[in-house]
Amino acid sequence: MPTESVPGPAHGRTTPRRALLRASVAGALTALAASPAHAAGYAPRPLPAPRARQAPQTQILACDQASQSVLLLDATSAYWRSGGFDGFARVADLVPLWSWSPVDDPALDDLDTSTAWQNVSEAKARFPATGPLLLTCASGGLVAAVHRNDSTVYWATALPSGSNPHSVELLPDGNIAVAASTGGFVRVYTASQGDRSDVYAEFALPDAHGLFWDGTSGLLWALGNTRLVGLAVDGTAANPRLTAARTVALPESGGHDLAKAVGAEGGLWVSTSSHVRRLSVRDGLFVPYRDQGGIDRPTVKSVSQNPVTGQVLTVSPGAGSPCAWCTSHIRFHGPGGEEELKGSSLYKARWWTADAP
Known part of the structure; x- marks a missing residue:
């Protein structure tokens, strides 16, 4: 059913990772210069200009609920325990490439961040013509799109208490889509109209968790508890409308993460309560995939594939995790391995590079 735009409310031990990355990525990042971390987490600061030898495909964006920050990490750095460096006793001691x-x-004081920024639940990179953006949200209700180069905010809002936003997406016209699990909706906010624009179109989707804009199909794919819906975004940037154009039933319930799959097969990665699946968007069918035996596992909170190397990383809680829904480990597949960021409480992690949501 189409919806009209309405005004919104006010506001163990691991396999060495560095060696594996050298096998799949040409050139390692240079070592990070030491600088003090903020006492209560990480103060927003701009990303330094890229060094000549930097390889962006080795950068990882992570939601860390321990520091309540989004971290941009160097996948080849010595702060990973398996790299043999044991100097960092906790995540607050490391210096990320960038943090927010x-x-x-x-x-952002008008959005009551002390309440709304609780349990960061999404972090993904998008690369519009105006420069790279961090898209992020937290279960407490805050949703934001942040310019990476200077940490200024492109757009932000605070959803009503209890909505529990879980994912964010940038649309080609500059608007921002938000999926709220407890709220049971997908909204497209008119972010193109201003940094606090609170007009939105809404589509009801129980337990909405994942979002991905697919330029090939021209649809905003939204993942709910039992179905994946391809939403047509019509109208104008100032007055959008959402209509279900395609629906794919999930083989099991508990839809959680949605991301682009790269390679000849293309399609979408879909994680559920018990599996990681790969969807052929063209056929609407879930298909077998390479390294399925290692990637496919229950309760995967995020899956991301590197468009340069094809390497997949996943995040899922397990025994010994700091909380029931988070972990301090990131798993890598093709080549494989596992890394621990000691003292962290990671909810999701994704490659920070173009076309790797």
């Missing part, structure tokens, strides 16, 4: 938290940003 709204708590220290006075420009």
Whole structure:
């Protein structure tokens, strides 16, 4: 059913990772220069200009609920325990390539970040013509799109308490889509109209968790508890409308993450409560895939594939995790291995590079 735009409310031990990356990526990143970390997490700061030898395909974006920050990490750095460096006793001691938290940003004081920025639940990279954007949200209700180069906010809002936003997506016209699990909806906010624009179109989707804009099909794919819906976004940037154009039933319930699959097969990665599946968007069928035996596991919170190397990383809680829904480990597949970021409480992690949502 189409919807009209309405005004919104006010506001163990691991396999060495560095060696594996050298086998799949040409050139390692240079070592990070030491600088003090913020006492209560990470103060927002701009990303340094890229060094000549940097390889962006080795950068990882992570939601860390321990520091309540989004971290941009060097996958080849010595702060990973398996790299043999044991100097960091906790995640607050490391210096990421870049980090973001709204708590220290006075420009967001109107959104009550002390309440709304609780349990960061999404972090993904998008690369519009205006420069790279971090898309992020937290279960407490805050949703934001942040310019990576200077940490300024492109757009932000706070969803009503209890909505539990779980994913964010950028649309070609500059608008922002949000999936809220407890709220049971997908909204497209008119972010193109201003940094606090609160007009939105809404589509009801129980337990909405994942979002992905597919330029090939021209649809906004949204993942709910039992179905994946391809939403047509019609109308104008200032007055969008959402209509279900395609629906794919999930083989099991508990839809959670949605991301682009790369390679000749293409399609979408779909994680559920018990599996990681690969969908052929063209056929609407779930198909077998390479390294399925290692990647396919229950309760995967995020899956991301590197468009340069094809390497997949996944995040899922397990025995010994710091909380029931988070972990301090990131798993890599093709080549495989596992890394621990000691002291972290990771909910999701994704490659930070174009076309790797």
